[in-house]
Amino acid sequence: MRFLKADKVFDGLVFLEPETVIVIDQTGCIIDVVACEKVANQAIERIEGIICPGFVNAHCHLELSHLERSIPQKIGLVNFALAVIQTRQALPEPEQLQAMERADAAMYSKGIVAVGDISNTTLSASIKAKSKLYYHTFIELIGLNPTRTEGAFEAGLNVLEAFQKSNVSASLAPHAPYSTSTTLMDKMAQYNAAQNQVSSIHNQECEAENIFLKGEASAFEKLYSTLNIPIDWFKPTATSSFQYYAPHLNANVPQLLVHNTFMSAVDAELAAQLNTRFCFCPKANLYIENTLPHFSNFRLDTFCxxxxxxxxNKQLDVLEEVNELLANTSISVEQALRAITSNGASALQCHNQFGFIKSGFKPGLNVIQEQHHQLRFIKKWC
Ligand SMILES: [Zn+2]
Structure with a gap:
């Protein structure tokens, strides 16, 4: 057994009393969290900085790792999406797999223990199955035309089965409101509800998305015409993208709303009353749209x-993401740390294993430091 005492202990929810000692076994399992006076002084290992649970990255696309630094910044979502579609098959599969392995190892080295990862194919399954990280895979389905519902759903189930056979946790998820029909959303939601599973959607990542779902001319016409997909039949009349698909969210399926860059206060309030949780990826928003969500529109209590x-993004490092939030919002360090520990674990429904320093848990332990309202990674303790 080892007895760890840091300058500060963040347990996933709050900072504990300064004289707290974490008792762990040789596998990193938390045996107890006790007051300092209950442990013989010479047995205690002292750590400079803050000790906290391993981090959760609630939104990633391991499959796109080989596109590192290949797409120009600040070109807007439609141009970005077209660049991804046009270049993602440019490298052969073995090189794509090598890039995924590097990304997986980089996340591990930055203290990440659990990942919510979007996948369109089965390619990442073997890497996830042998990774030191826990993955929940969101099998992403696309199909704006309702006539594609059955085909897209069946294909999605095949990918889902492949992940389940590899013992990787997985569920179905619509890509985005501008690319997935509400019929397909309903079918996925019904399936996820029956499986007791969480889902995810890219929400209001650009302003054109809101305009497109009002039925007005937007940059999405360029996306669909470049892809030779006719959309003249599509006549939405929603007030906003979120209000377009909100009636299709299933109350029994916890829904992760990712990005929310162009989500209004009205929509954020509506979402807060549903079974949803906000996931912010500020560095990606700056990379693609050169903007950040209006954080003041959101209740920042359970976000991840x-x-x-x-x-x-230039790196897969959630500490960089919360530093962006700490610099641009009035959130506290506790709120920031909750986002990348307990909130992230709850969002991925792995909060029985990760996100908390609690006896019986093996959450991974990280040492970090705080300076000038910014957090710095020191090392993985275990
Ligand atoms: Zn994404």
């Missing part, structure tokens, strides 16, 4: 954080 992919 993701890195998005290496196609839209």
């Amino acid at each position: 954080v993701g890195t998005d992919s290496l196609a839209s």
Whole structure:
């Protein structure tokens, strides 16, 4: 057994009393959290800085790791999406797999223990199965035309089965409101509800998305015409993208709303009354749209954080993401740390294993430091 005492202990929810000692076994399992006076002084290992649970990256795309630094910054979501579609198959599969392995190892080295990862194919399954990280995979389905519902759903189930066979936790998720029909959303939600599973959607990542779902001319016409997909039949009349699909959110499926860059206060309030949780990826928003969400529109009590992919971020490091939030909002260090520990674990429904320093848990332990309202990673303790 080892007895750890740091300058500060963050247990996933709050900072504990300064004289707290964490008792762990040789596997990193938390045996107890006790007051300092209950432990013989010479047995205590002293740590400079803050000790906290391993981090959760609630939104990533491991499959796009080989696109690192290949897509120009600040070109807007439609141009970004077209660049991803046009370049993602440029490298052969073995090189794509190598890039995924590097990204997985980089996340581990930055103290990440659990990841919510979007996948369109089965390619990442073998890496996730042998990774030191816990992955929940959101199998992402696309199909704006309702006639594609059955085909897209069946294909999605096949990918889902492949992940489940590899013992990787997985569920179905619509890509985005501008790319997935509400019929397909309903079918996925019904399936996820029956499986007791969480889902995810890219929400209001650009202003054009709100305009498109009002039925007005937007940059999405360029996306669909470039892809030779006719959309003249599509006549939405929603007030906003979120209000377009909100009636199709299933109350029994916890829904992760990712990005929320162009979400109004009205929509954020509406979402807060539903079974949803906000996930922010500020570095990706700056990379693609050169903007940040209006954080003052949100109740920042249960939000979590993701890195998005290496196609839209220079690194997969959730501490960099919360530093962006600490610099641009009035959130506290406790709120920031909750986002990348307990809130992230709850969002991915792995809060029985991760996100908390609690006896019986093996959450991974990180040492970090705070200076000038910014957090710095020191090392993984275990
Ligand atoms: Zn994404």
